[in-house]
Amino acid sequence: xxxxxxxxxxxxxxxxxxxxxxxxxxxxxxxxxxxxxxxxxxxxxxxxxxxxxxxxxxxxxxxxxxxxxxxxxxxxxxxxxxxxxxxxxxxxxxxxxxxxxxxxxxxxxxxxxxxxxxxxxxxxxxxxxxxxxxxxxxxxxxxxxxxxxxxxxxxxxxxxxxxxxxxxxxxxxxxxxxxxxxxxxxxxxxxxxxxxxxxxxxxxxxxxxxxxxxxxxxxxxxxxxxxxxxxxxxxxxxxxxxxxxxxxxxxxxxxxxxxxxxxxxxxxxxxxxxxxxxxxxxxxxxxxxxxxxxxxxxxxxxxxxxxxxxxxxxxxxxxxxxxxxxxxxxxxxxxxxxxx
Amino acid sequence: xxxxxxxxxxxxxxxxxxxxxxxxxxxxxxxxxxxxxxxxxxxxxxxxxxxxxxxxxxxxxxxxxxxxxxxxxxxxxxxxxxxxxxxxxxxxxxxxxxxxxxxxxxxxxxxxxxxxxxxxxxxxxxxxxxxxxxxxxxxxxxxxxxxxxxxxxxxxxxxxxxxxxxxxxxxxxxxxxxxxxxxxxxxxxxxxxxxxxxxxxxxxxxxxxxxxxxxxxxxxxxxxxxxxxxxxxxxxxxxxxxxxxxxxxxxxxxxxxxxxxxxxxxxxxxxxxxxxxxxxxxxxxxxxxxxxxxxxxxxxxxxxxxxxxxxxxxxxxxxxxxxxxxxxxxxxxxxxxxxxxxxxxxxxxxxxxxxxxxxxxxxxxxxxxxxxxxxxxxxxxxxxxxxxxxxxxxxxxxxxxxxxxxxxxxxxxxxxxxxxxxxxxxxxxxxxxxxxxxxxxxxxxxxxxxxxxxxxxxxxxxxxxxxxxxxxxxxxxxxxxxxxxxxxxxxxxxxxxxxxxxxxxxxxxxxxxxxxxxxxxxxxxx
Numbered sequence: 004x005x006x007x008x009x010x011x012x013x014x015x016x017x018x019x020x021x022x023x024x025x026x027x028x029x030x031x032x033x034x035x036x037x038x039x040x041x042x043x044x045x046x047x048x049x050x051x052x053x054x055x056x057x058x059x060x061x062x063x064x065x066x067x068x069x070x071x072x073x074x075x076x077x078x079x080x081x082x083x084x085x086x087x088x089x090x091x092x093x094x095x096x097x098x099x100x101x102x103x104x105x106x107x108x109x110x111x112x113x114x115x116x117x118x119x120x121x122x123x124x125x126x127x128x129x130x131x132x133x134x135x136x137x138x139x140x141x142x143x144x145x146x147x148x149x150x151x152x153x154x155x156x157x158x159x160x161x162x163x164x165x166x167x168x169x170x171x172x173x174x175x176x177x178x179x180x181x182x183x184x185x186x187x188x189x190x191x192x193x194x195x196x197x198x199x200x201x202x203x204x205x206x207x208x209x210x211x212x213x214x215x216x217x218x219x220x221x222x223x224x225x226x227x228x229x230x231x232x233x234x235x236x237x238x239x240x241x242x243x244x245x246x247x248x249x250x251x252x253x254x255x256x257x258x259x260x261x262x263x264x265x266x267x268x269x270x271x272x273x274x275x276x277x278x279x280x281x282x283x284x285x286x287x288x289x290x291x292x293x294x295x296x297x298x299x300x301x302x303x304x305x306x307x308x309x310x311x312x313x314x315x316x317x318x319x320x321x322x323x324x325x326x327x328x329x330x331x332x333x334x335x336x337x338x339x340x341x342x343x
Numbered sequence: 344x345x346x347x348x349x350x351x352x353x354x355x356x357x358x359x360x361x362x363x364x365x366x367x368x369x370x371x372x373x374x375x376x377x378x379x380x381x382x383x384x385x386x387x388x389x390x391x392x393x394x395x396x397x398x399x400x401x402x403x404x405x406x407x408x409x410x411x412x413x414x415x416x417x418x419x420x421x422x423x424x425x426x427x428x429x430x431x432x433x434x435x436x437x438x439x440x441x442x443x444x445x446x447x448x449x450x451x452x453x454x455x456x457x458x459x460x461x462x463x464x465x466x467x468x469x470x471x472x473x474x475x476x477x478x479x480x481x482x483x484x485x486x487x488x489x490x491x492x493x494x495x496x497x498x499x500x501x502x503x504x505x506x507x508x509x510x511x512x513x514x515x516x517x518x519x520x521x522x523x524x525x526x527x528x529x530x531x532x533x534x535x536x537x538x539x540x541x542x543x544x545x546x547x548x549x550x551x552x553x554x555x556x557x558x559x560x561x562x563x564x565x566x567x568x569x570x571x572x573x574x575x576x577x578x579x580x581x582x583x584x585x586x587x588x589x590x591x592x593x594x595x596x597x598x599x600x601x602x603x604x605x606x607x608x609x610x611x612x613x614x615x616x617x618x619x620x621x622x623x624x625x626x627x628x629x630x631x632x633x634x635x636x637x638x639x640x641x642x643x644x645x646x647x648x649x650x651x652x653x654x655x656x657x658x659x660x661x662x663x664x665x666x667x668x669x670x671x672x673x674x675x676x677x678x679x680x681x682x683x684x685x686x687x688x689x690x691x692x693x694x695x696x697x698x699x700x701x702x703x704x705x706x707x708x709x710x711x712x713x714x715x716x717x718x719x720x721x722x723x724x725x726x727x728x729x730x731x732x733x734x735x736x737x738x739x740x741x742x743x744x745x746x747x748x749x750x751x752x753x754x755x756x757x758x759x760x761x762x763x764x765x766x767x768x769x770x771x772x773x774x775x776x777x778x779x780x781x782x783x784x785x786x787x788x789x790x791x792x793x794x795x796x797x798x799x800x801x802x803x804x805x806x807x808x809x810x811x812x813x814x815x816x817x818x819x820x821x822x823x824x825x826x827x828x829x830x831x832x833x834x835x836x837x838x839x840x841x842x843x844x845x846x847x848x849x850x851x852x853x854x855x856x857x858x859x860x861x862x863x864x865x866x867x868x869x
Contacts, residue, residue: 090370187360194391249382
């Protein structure tokens with residue numbers, strides 16, 4: 004697992020080729036795609052008609068203009084996309100499929116796919132329910148009423164399927180799987196569109212010039228920096244993905260405890276405790292790795308710095324992939340000056 | 344995690360929104376976190392996709408633990424301490440309302456004295472009253488009054504001389520200053536009156552009756568018996584005490600001293616400490632508050648509750664009726680007092696001589712006339728022989744504590760020096776009968792000398808000393824002669840004949856006003 008190289012490649016892909024969720028409606032992992040190809044049969048078709056009928060009724064898909072068969076096809080596509088919530092390689096049973104479909108936001112799923120298919124009744128319902136929320140969310144994200152309104156209008160047009168890149172009307176709503184709420188999906192889509200807008204209207208420095216930042220004049224580079232870098236890389240690889248996300252979000256993005264807690268679904272006090280334990284654990288593991296790399300304990304301490312807070316500094320230097328402020332920080336500094 | 348599960352592209356909006364809403368399955372969530380750890384773009388998208396936060400807080404690396412003293416750990420003890428302090432303050436503020444609770448009353452019953460003599464009260468309960476005021480003699484009383492009641496504070500119970508009163512066989516100056524009527528206590532407190540013997544040669548019944556208006560009364564057989572035995576004649580105190588006992592009227596407290604025979608001497612005198620209990624009533628007062636003070640006459644009872652409301656009962660406490668207070672302030676004490684039918688006739692006194700400032704000397708003596716001192720002095724006569732006692736006061740009658748009193752026997756020249764107590768009283772006992780020179784001095788006062796003060800062989804010489812303000816070098820020499828009380832039965836009979844009195848209720852307010860009423864309903868300011 005050569006994760007550092009993967010990180011760089013991913014980030015370069017991000018900056019050089021912005022992601023287009025509209026072009027990639029289903030960002031299915033490679034493994035899942037292969038699993039779906041191995042099982043071309045629609046799992047939903049194996050469901051008893053009674054269950055599909057029950058799901059169709061509970062989704063109130065008829066009000067959106069979707070028939071039972073159409074709704075069954077939507078369910079089958081969603082189930083195939085995410086393998087009915089199971090890890091790739093697992094073959095879901097009928098009960099697992101039924102349980103997965105029942106856990107979806109069926110009404111919103113039916114509405115989104117009916118809108119994607121251009122049903123007028125569905126669009127009326129969509130406008131009634133989500134138009135105001137869409138504008139409000141866009142204003143909240145952008146921090147500007149004008150920009151938010153423009154962004155909401157643009158997304159509304161995109162959702163309606165005005166784009167026809169290949170002569171075929173395609174709506175991003177078709178990528179909605181119903182696992183989250185439709186409003187959450189709309190919000191995330193708005194953020195992505197705002198990110199794209201930000202990229203179009205702002206100039207960014209290439210990453211190549213920023214991968215190796217020049218050392219600060221008042222902070223000399225330790226003599227055993229290669230060993231320290233390798234030790235940090237080994238230490239970070241050894242920790243769990245959630246802990247790495249925690250470190251990145253807290254130390255690099257400067258997210259608040261509340262934001263991280265909301266993202267992970269835990270209390271902010273838990274995040275605080277985990278951060279403290281993680282810093283201590285990292286310090287110990289870094290020392291161990293440095294000593295195992297041939298450094299004396301004193302040299303290892305010197306490499307890290309006597310103050311444990313230097314671990315944070317080292318982490319920032321070594322993990323920071325871009326010296327420019329992150330997207331969220333820049334966005335907030337632009338929208339709400341003085342808060343940062 | 345498996346390598347093929349790594350994201351090749353960024354997660355789409357559906358995955359991110361499901362991740363934000365925690366709707367992703369575990370394996371997808373792990374993939375998402377793995378990607379978010381290295382992708383600041385997606386972290387930014389996730390952060391912006393979060394629902395609105397009310398108030399973003401400042402990030403803190405660690406939450407500081409609360410110290411052990413924070414929170415409510417110490418709040419309860421502090422609250423308890425404050426509450427206790429508040430209760431203590433309230434108690435202190437209300438404690439002086441019932442000063443008579445600490446009163447003690449001493450009475451000496453003399454079986455040989457005619458029943459009327461038992462009802463001769465002189466000194467009111469001292470309680471909260473100022474010493475000068477409590478020492479004031481009864482109105483129009485110029486002589487020795489036998490049968491006195493003493494109400495002394497508890498703290499002064501064991502003083503050499505009973506507090507604030509001197510009673511018993513007392514010979515007063517010829518020109519004794521009469522009491523000031525407004526400031527003087529009522530001449531005849533009834534319920535707590537006691538009976539004292541006018542002379543040492545009379546047999547006494549050492550039953551002690553102490554009645555405190557604010558004290559609880561435990562109706563015992565002894566008090567009733569002693570009361571009736573001591574005062575069968577006049578309906579005054581006998582009925583009052585009887586009513587108090589019958590109705591458990593709380594103002595009666597009686598010692599359990601046995602009633603001795605008529606031939607017993609003075610050694611049986613006891614001092615009773617009134618119990619400080621709340622009076623017990625047959626029915627509670629309409630206010631449902633404890634009784635602060637109460638006085639009873641026959642079936643008629645006047646009671647003051649702790650809210651200073653006055654109630655009267657005509658049927659021994661079964662039914663109560665509130666009284667509209669005509670007095671300003673708060674009623675703090677209810678008692679029975681007597682108004683003499685005529686002027687009080689003093690007993691026949693034999694005063695051999697009075698010279699110089701004897702008038703001034705006799706005034707405190709008159710003011711201090713009380714049964715308790717008489718009881719104690721009389722009781723100690725037989726034990727210690729002749730004694731000389733008195734009070735040292737200033738020209739206004741205020742007691743001078745710590746005054747040095749030197750008694751010098753004229754015949755031998757031997758002298759003894761004693762000091763006056765807090766009430767200004769001094770006692771020199773163990774003296775031989777004869778003539779003594781008396782010298783008193785106190786800082787800030789002129790020294791005063793009395794010559795030829797006679798101490799009788801079978802009695803007690805009482806010589807009060809009044810010092811004038813001045814330097815100690817100034818000396819006032821007075822030739823005086825002690826007096827000897829006349830304890831003959833004739834004098835007692837005379838006094839008894841003049842003691843026909845009418846009991847009335849009296850209420851004392853907190854500002855010192857006295858209001859009297861014959862029926863407890865209509866009150867009149869004295």
